[in-house]
Amino acid sequence: MNTRKTPLNLMGGPWKEYGEKIKKIVIKEGVTSVTRWAFEDCMNAEEVIIADNVFAGTGAFNYLRNLEKVTLGKNCYINKDAFRGCTAIMEISIPEGATVCENAFFSCTALSTVNLNGENITMESTAFSNTPYETEKDNN
Numbered sequence: 001m002n003t004r005k006t007p008l009n010l011m012g013g014p015w016k017e018y019g020e021k022i023k024k025i026v027i028k029e030g031v032t033s034v035t036r037w038a039f040e041d042c043m044n045a046e047e048v049i050i051a052d053n054v055f056a057g058t059g060a061f062n063y064l065r066n067l068e069k070v071t072l073g074k075n076c077y078i079n080k081d082a083f084r085g086c087t088a089i090m091e092i093s094i095p096e097g098a099t100v101c102e103n104a105f106f107s108c109t110a111l112s113t114v115n116l117n118g119e120n121i122t123m124e125s126t127a128f129s130n131t132p133y134e135t136e137k138d139n140n
Contacts, residue, residue, distance in 0.1 A: 016041050023047070025061070027054050034060045046088075047071075056082045074118070078104045093117050100127040107131070 015022060019041030025048045027034060033055035039045065045064050050056060052073035061067065062084040070089060072078070075097035083089065084106045092111065094100060096118025104127045105111060112132040128134045 020044055025049070027051055027056075033057060036060060037062070039064065050076055052076065055079070058082065059084060061086065072098060074098070077101075080104060081106060083108060091115070094121055094123070096120060098122070100124065102126045103129055105131060 091113040093115040099122040102124040
């Protein structure tokens with residue numbers, strides 16, 4: 001069994017020509033990072049599942065306009081603009097030990113619910129800029 005930790009380090013990924021057919025993206029245990037713009041061609045993806053301890057790079061999943069469901073693993077690191085412009089996400093749960101950087105969910109215009117599940121969660125103040133959640137949070 002190969003236990004080597006492997007970064008997913010292909011801009012556009014080897015799935016580029018199949019991007020329009022991909023509906024679900026699963027980052028499995030053993031992958032340590034997803035680099036910038038890795039899934040930019042997966043425009044019809046509806047779900048992203050990220051295992052524990054994964055670094056999601058800048059823009060890794062940005063502008064996936066059909067993306068509705070995101071499952072984050074514990075201790076994941078969501079870099080800036082990772083989910084920028086994913087306009088169908090309505091709810092996200094941030095797990096224990098997660099780090100969510102500036103503008104990680106920028107312009108996710110359907111996002112109104114953010115669940116914080118656990119301790120040691122680090123979130124930049126601009127993580128949810130230009131979302132209904134930001135407006136709701138600021139009004140409370």
